[in-house]
Amino acid sequence: MxxxxxxxxxxxxxxxxxxxxxxxxxxxxxxxxxxxxxxxxxxxxxxxxxxxxxxxxxxTAKSPEALHILRHSCAHIMAEAVQELFPGTQIAFGPATDDGYFYDFLLPENISSDDFGAIEKKMQQIIKANEPFVREVVTIDQAKEIFADQRFKLEHIDDLADEQITIYRHGSFVDLCSGPHIPSAGKIGAIKLMKLAGAYWRADASREQLQRLYGTAFFKKAELDEYLHNLEEAEKRDHRKIGREMDLFMMRDEAPGFPFFLPNGMVLKNTLLDYWREIHRKAGYVEISTPMIMNKQLWMTSGHWDHYKDNMYSTVIDDEEYCIKPMNCPGGVLVYASQPRSYRDLPIRAGEIGTVHRHEMRGALHGLFRVRCFNQDDAHLFVRPDQLTDEIVGVVRLIDSVYQQFGFKYHVELSTRPDDSMGSDEDWEAAENGLKTALAELGMDYELNEGDGAFYGPKIDFHLEDSLGRTWQCGTVQLDFQMPLNFGLEFVDHDGSKKRPIMLHRVCFGSVERFIGILIEHYAGKFPVWLAPTQVKVLCVSEKSRDYAHQVAAQLEDAGIRVAVDDRDAKIGYKIREARSIDRVPYMIVVGEKEAEEGNIAVRDRSNETHPFETADFIAKVCEEIRTRA
CATH class of the missing domain: 3.10.20.30 (Beta-grasp domain)
Structure with missing residues (x-):
C-alpha cells in the first residue's frame, strides 16, 4: 500500500x-x-x-499534541497508583488539561496532600516498570464484565450508544478510553501531584461528591522545574495581591464582579487611556461616546438579543424594555446612520472607550480578569470594499505597535464561521478572504481556528505572551457584513448609486480592566516609569532633611513627575524596603543632612544601586523616560 x-x-x-x-x-x-x-x-x-x-x-515530543497525550497517559498511571494504594477505590473520569491532568475518585477514606508522597512514589515505580499501554475493542457486555466492580464506569457504559467500545490496559489498571496513549510508561520524564478538590459526579450537585486529584507531567525534569518556578512566580505576581498592596483597585461583596478603582489605579488607567487616545488621534481616528442603555429593539436588530441575551442585563423604562449594553457596536452603527454618507467620507474610524456590562456566573469571577463591568477600547471602522485590505493592515499595525510598547510577544489566530452565524455564504466567504488577504500582505503567520468567529463575522485574534510565557487573548479585528445590512447602512458612491459599507470591529487592549490585570502580572507591579502611579518617592533620613525632601518633591511635581514624600519618623531602611517591595516605585530619592547641605540628591533605582545626581539632571532624565515611554 x-x-x-x-x-x-x-x-x-x-x-x-x-x-x-x-x-x-x-x-x-x-x-x-x-x-x-x-x-x-x-x-x-x-x-x-x-x-x-x-x-x-x-x-514526537516536539509535536504540539505530544504533551496532551503524555498527560492523558499519566492520568491513567495516577489512577493505577491510587487503586493499588487504596483498594476499593471507585474511578470516574480522568482527562488531560491545558496544564496537566486530573482524575475523580470515590475513595474508601478521603485522602489529603499528606498522601501525595506515597502516590508519587508508586507512580514512579509504575513508570520505571515501563509497561505498555494496550488498546482493546470490546462489546458493551464485555465492558460491563470488566468493570463489574466500578459503578461509575457501569453507569457510563449504559450511556454509550456504540455496540463496541475501546478500553486501555496498563499493568493492573484498565479504563474506558478512546486514546491515544504513549507506547509505554517509561516515556514520562517528570511528574508532580498538584492539589485536591471536590467534584460532583457528572457535575450534578445531587450526586456523589468525589475527590479530584490534580497532577502535571513533562517529558523532562527541567521542564517541570521551569513550570513549578513559573507557578511560584505567578503566585507572587497575582494581580489581586499586588492590586491590594499598591492600592490600585478593590473588590467588595456589595458589588461582586464590579471593580472599584482607587486613586493609584485611576492614575494607571488614565495613563493607559491617554496613550490610547494619542496613538489613535495620530492614526486618523475620531472619538465618540454612545449611551450605556438603549432599547431592546436595537439589540434585536443587531442580532445580539438572539445570540447574547443570557449575558445581558435589562431594565424597564416607561413600560418599555431596555438593555444595558454588553457591546459598543450598535451605538457606533447609530452614529454612522445619523447623517448621509458619501464615498468621500470613508473610511470612518470611530473609537470609543465604552463601559459595558456582561453577566458572568459568580463562580467565574476572578479579580480584573473576569468581571461584570469593564471598559472596552472599541473602534468601529466603516469602509468601502476597495479600502478593506488597507484598513485591516492599518489596524493590525496599530495593534502590533501597542503590544511592542509593552514588550509582549504574540501569535495570531484567524477564526472562521461558527455554527450560530448570521448572513449568507457569499458574505462569509468574502469576509474570510478579506482577512486572509490582509494577513498575506503583512506576511504574518497565523493559526486557523475553524468555527470560532463571532456570529456576525470572522476575526483575527491576538494572543499575547507575558513574561512568564502565559498567553492572553486581547486584541481582535472582526469583519462584519451583517450589521450594516441589518441597519440598512449606506453611502453614496462616486456614480451616485447607494452602496453598503463594510464594518470592522477592533480592540487593542480588549477589556481595559483585564489588560491592567495582565500588565500588573507581566511587570509584577514594577511598571515602567511612564505608567507607574508613583514615579519617584522621596525618602527623608531624619526630621532635619524633611523640609529639603519636600523642596525636591515640589521641583519634580512642577516638572510633571508623579512624586510622593515619605517623611515618617521611621528608619530609612524600612522606608526603602516599603518603597521597593510594596509601592514598587521606579526611583527613590534618599535625602539626608548631607544632601540638604550640598543641594543634591542620591537616587536609588530598581537595581538597588544608588547614584548621586543634581536635581535638575535627574528631572531631565525622568522626563525623557516619560516622554519616550521607555
Missing amino acids: EIVLPDGSKKTLDAGATVADVAASIGAGLAKAALAGKIDGKLVDLTTPAHDGAAVEII
Missing part, C-alpha cells in the same frame, strides 16, 4: 503496516522518538494500521 507523508512524499509499505512501521521505515531515530501518530488528521496509537492512500504523520 502507499501512504502520504506531511511533506507530500509517498512511501510504499506492506498492507497492514502500522504507524510505528511508518516511523521505522523513515529512520531508526524517528522510530525511537515516536509517541503516536495521525492518520488522515486523526490522532491514533503507534499500533494503529494505516490504509492505502492514508496521510500519516508521526507525533
Whole structure:
C-alpha cells in the first residue's frame, strides 16, 4: 500500500503496516522518538494500521499534541497508583488539561496532600516498570464484565450508544478510553501531584461528591522545574495581591464582579487611556461616546438579543424594555446612520472607550480578569470594499505597535464561521478572504481556528505572551457584513448609486480592566516609569532633611513627575524596603543632612544601586523616560 507523508512524499509499505512501521521505515531515530501518530488528521496509537492512500504523520515530543497525550497517559498511571494504594477505590473520569491532568475518585477514606508522597512514589515505580499501554475493542457486555466492580464506569457504559467500545490496559489498571496513549510508561520524564478538590459526579450537585486529584507531567525534569518556578512566580505576581498592596483597585461583596478603582489605579488607567487616545488621534481616528442603555429593539436588530441575551442585563423604562449594553457596536452603527454618507467620507474610524456590562456566573469571577463591568477600547471602522485590505493592515499595525510598547510577544489566530452565524455564504466567504488577504500582505503567520468567529463575522485574534510565557487573548479585528445590512447602512458612491459599507470591529487592549490585570502580572507591579502611579518617592533620613525632601518633591511635581514624600519618623531602611517591595516605585530619592547641605540628591533605582545626581539632571532624565515611554 502507499501512504502520504506531511511533506507530500509517498512511501510504499506492506498492507497492514502500522504507524510505528511508518516511523521505522523513515529512520531508526524517528522510530525511537515516536509517541503516536495521525492518520488522515486523526490522532491514533503507534499500533494503529494505516490504509492505502492514508496521510500519516508521526507525533514526537516536539509535536504540539505530544504533551496532551503524555498527560492523558499519566492520568491513567495516577489512577493505577491510587487503586493499588487504596483498594476499593471507585474511578470516574480522568482527562488531560491545558496544564496537566486530573482524575475523580470515590475513595474508601478521603485522602489529603499528606498522601501525595506515597502516590508519587508508586507512580514512579509504575513508570520505571515501563509497561505498555494496550488498546482493546470490546462489546458493551464485555465492558460491563470488566468493570463489574466500578459503578461509575457501569453507569457510563449504559450511556454509550456504540455496540463496541475501546478500553486501555496498563499493568493492573484498565479504563474506558478512546486514546491515544504513549507506547509505554517509561516515556514520562517528570511528574508532580498538584492539589485536591471536590467534584460532583457528572457535575450534578445531587450526586456523589468525589475527590479530584490534580497532577502535571513533562517529558523532562527541567521542564517541570521551569513550570513549578513559573507557578511560584505567578503566585507572587497575582494581580489581586499586588492590586491590594499598591492600592490600585478593590473588590467588595456589595458589588461582586464590579471593580472599584482607587486613586493609584485611576492614575494607571488614565495613563493607559491617554496613550490610547494619542496613538489613535495620530492614526486618523475620531472619538465618540454612545449611551450605556438603549432599547431592546436595537439589540434585536443587531442580532445580539438572539445570540447574547443570557449575558445581558435589562431594565424597564416607561413600560418599555431596555438593555444595558454588553457591546459598543450598535451605538457606533447609530452614529454612522445619523447623517448621509458619501464615498468621500470613508473610511470612518470611530473609537470609543465604552463601559459595558456582561453577566458572568459568580463562580467565574476572578479579580480584573473576569468581571461584570469593564471598559472596552472599541473602534468601529466603516469602509468601502476597495479600502478593506488597507484598513485591516492599518489596524493590525496599530495593534502590533501597542503590544511592542509593552514588550509582549504574540501569535495570531484567524477564526472562521461558527455554527450560530448570521448572513449568507457569499458574505462569509468574502469576509474570510478579506482577512486572509490582509494577513498575506503583512506576511504574518497565523493559526486557523475553524468555527470560532463571532456570529456576525470572522476575526483575527491576538494572543499575547507575558513574561512568564502565559498567553492572553486581547486584541481582535472582526469583519462584519451583517450589521450594516441589518441597519440598512449606506453611502453614496462616486456614480451616485447607494452602496453598503463594510464594518470592522477592533480592540487593542480588549477589556481595559483585564489588560491592567495582565500588565500588573507581566511587570509584577514594577511598571515602567511612564505608567507607574508613583514615579519617584522621596525618602527623608531624619526630621532635619524633611523640609529639603519636600523642596525636591515640589521641583519634580512642577516638572510633571508623579512624586510622593515619605517623611515618617521611621528608619530609612524600612522606608526603602516599603518603597521597593510594596509601592514598587521606579526611583527613590534618599535625602539626608548631607544632601540638604550640598543641594543634591542620591537616587536609588530598581537595581538597588544608588547614584548621586543634581536635581535638575535627574528631572531631565525622568522626563525623557516619560516622554519616550521607555
